[in-house]
Amino acid sequence: MHFNDADLDAAMADFEREFDQSQASPNQGSQGPDSGFGQDDTLFAGDSTGESTDQPETQQSIEASFDDELQGLLGNKAKAAAIITRLTSAELLAAFCQLSDISAVCIDDPQGAVAVLRNLDGDSPEAAAKDLTTVVSGMPAILTVNRADKLEATLFLQGQAGEQFAPPILFASAAPFVEDLMLGITPLEDILSDRKSFDSADLDHDGALAVLAKHTRFGRGNSSIS
Template sequence: MSEKDDGRRGSSQDPEGERHLTDEEIEAALAGFEEELNADDDGASRPDDGASANTTEQDHQASDPQTSGDASGEGIDFDDELEGLIGNKAKIATLITRLSSGELLAAFCRLAGIDADCIDTPEGAFAVLRALDGDEPETCARDLTSVVSGLSAVLAVNRADKLEATLWLNGHAGESFSPPVLFASTSSCVEDLLIGASNLSMVQVDGYSVSDTDELSDESAMAIIARHTRSGSGGHAAGTANE
């Protein structure tokens, strides 16, 4: 568990009487799932292996700043837009996994203290992060992959209309991927969100299921994880058959 989680779970009960799970309870619940992840041979959330040999760290011009922005055309805050243009605040940041369920990813994010909307796609679930200032997206990637040992995730961030994609595993950043390689192995809605051609409302209208971490408690998050372990009722990786 990260220091962030230790601080968040310093006591088992908040002033209003709501019980919070201890680190020991959370680690016990995750133990079986982590064993399954570590036993997998499919490379978890890495983009397509055939294309990864061509990966290099590249900047990608996502869209024309004069035409990009909120696809709905509403609710654009000038200060936020300015911070996004100069790169102090990411325009959008996503954590892309091979998990088969956005609900499961939301449960992991909840236990890692990450605020996000998690979306189901056939290629794997991904999280749209709400923490966008400075290096907050990188902190989220570190925390998620530290809390769930063996879970890898690609952090894709749009800063000042430049896309960066980096693989994270066990709390550490790894190799970087060019946007074309990343988009070749993800749902089209991932690219649309990252370049500003879509937003969460449009994603939901298109029929994708979205799970909000704010709607979960620690207990409900652990119940979701229990349902998705192989000892429960479902598998965990996209394309992995249930036993």
Template sequence: MAGRDDGEPIDDSFDDEELERALEGFEREFQENRDGTAQDGHGDGNDPEHDLQQDLSEFEHGLTFDEELEGLLGDKAKLAMLCTRLQDADLLAAFCALADISAQCVQANEGAVAVLRGLDGNAPESAAQDLTKVVAGLSALLVVNRADKIEATVYMGGQAGEQLPPPFVFPTLAPFVEDMMLGISTMDGLRDSGADIVDTNSIDHDGALSIIARHTRFDGPKGHVE
């Protein structure tokens, strides 16, 4: 037993009982607060557990989160572009429309570029194959960012050709290609800067043929459209 300054002993069992009573009081208070919170939740129509599950569900199924995760895993490309030597964005958009490729085509002195919407799986590669198959004689450089790895592949006649180091090809392309691939620029930024952008979704089949006819002036297209 421990002693006090006046020499009288301290009753250790009394201290233990006090501690037990304090713990019991704390447990009762905790349980009462918990029950009160649950009742408040039911009273105002808010179930904390339900709200948590709903928040987690919305987070897990959020479009931005899903896209970011797929981009990191490489299941979905973060960005994909078809770079051509065509001088007009509307002509590239017309070709893309005929090939059933959804894209936003950007005018550039170095050659029009199609920023692809289809990024799942091998959709970018399929788009490159379809475009260069539908438009005979047209070659395109597919630049893709998957899981922060950028690849550049030449396509012609529906076939994939040589893979080129991106640092070597970027200087030959419109500056925004590299900027967007590196995350420095976005489509919204291009649009705000006044870039000439043609959406393939705004062109139907007849409209595509009309655009192609206007550019070829009936003198014979450089490439045959199948």
């Protein structure tokens, strides 16, 4: 999706209008005839122990959400990014991510474990794919990114970007949930609810090495890294 200046100005105006309305809503709620507040409730809402104490935190949350939406619109922050592998274990992929300093939730799938990236700013997804395929030399991985509603899929090997794939080709060969995740059809929380997953943040360096030992010929696991 491509935006011209007029489209961007209109989108900015919509964001600012929604932002202003969300700031005004706490004050309007106690005055409207359909607010559901009686006199006592109104007094409580304005009391120092009531909801007003949460307004600064709420405002910060609104501002952060606004900034995320704006950066996503401009393409400065990806809406979603994932690294698709042929690893047979998401636990092993999480260990590789930890050793590569990548923050990700890794999800098991028979077609290959997938790392859903947390850092979506700028070229961070590309940097993650480069780091992962550098640390795990010889392991190919496909990075898929949704920026400003434009999907890209790129093969990485030994830290280098290579062939690009059309999204339909990628989705046909990847885990079924990848398409839903990248298109924003299914939230990550729903995907994780019925799938086995491992978080790279739950491992330290020694823990990651222990996982590697378990899944290689030095341990008792039988996971493949091809």
